[in-house]
Amino acid sequence: MTGSFWLDLLAGAGAALLLAWLALVVALVLARPRGALLTEALRLLPDVLRLIRRLAADPDLPRGVRIRLGALLVYLAVPIDLIPDFIPVLGYADDAIIVTAVLRSVVRRAGIGAVRAHWPGTDDGFAALARLTGLPGAAGGERGAAQAR
Numbered sequence: 001m002t003g004s005f006w007l008d009l010l011a012g013a014g015a016a017l018l019l020a021w022l023a024l025v026v027a028l029v030l031a032r033p034r035g036a037l038l039t040e041a042l043r044l045l046p047d048v049l050r051l052i053r054r055l056a057a058d059p060d061l062p063r064g065v066r067i068r069l070g071a072l073l074v075y076l077a078v079p080i081d082l083i084p085d086f087i088p089v090l091g092y093a094d095d096a097i098i099v100t101a102v103l104r105s106v107v108r109r110a111g112i113g114a115v116r117a118h119w120p121g122t123d124d125g126f127a128a129l130a131r132l133t134g135l136p137g138a139a140g141g142e143r144g145a146a147q148a149r
Contacts, residue, residue, distance in 0.1 A: 044128055047121035048099060049076070051129075054118040055106065065110050072102045104133045 002008055055061060056069035076095060085091035107115050112130075119126050 044121070044125055044132070045096070045099075047119070047125050048103070048129070050120040051115070051118055052099075052103075054120070055110070055114065058114065058118065061110050061114060065106050068102055068106060072099065100132055103129075107133045 002011070052069050052073060056066050056073060058066070075098065081091070081094055082098075083091055083094040115129075116126065119129070121129075
């Protein structure tokens with residue numbers, strides 16, 4: 001295109017990175033929780049972070065689940081985000097959306113009992129987490145605790 005191999009390579013790599021970033025942003029928009037669930041996710045963040053750390057350290061969970069949780073912790077610790085934090089609303093929402101998507105997959109794979117056993121917060125917080133992750137039949141905190149026993 002430009003006659004220079006390195007310039008063509010750089011332009012192609014830049015275009016590929018831009019397309020990958022756009023695809024990830026579209027996936028985040030499609031996976032976001034509806035309504036007030038995003039607000040609940042942001043409010044639950046401290047308990048959810050402790051939950052993720054506890055689940056990632058549990059040797060009884062499948063290795064794939066622990067790897068997924070470890071990768072999530074690394075993503076949250078790295079200061080580079082898919083959508084920069086200085087962008088109002090969306091900047092912090094991408095973290096909540098990614099946490100929600102990973103927790104949904106972990107809950108479906110590890111089960112409600114493992115998640116309930118490691119939950120550090122209140123029963124109301126667990127009920128909000130159940131709504132956020134789409135757990136059927138676990139909307140009540142007490143019922144979720146009974147299932148974990």
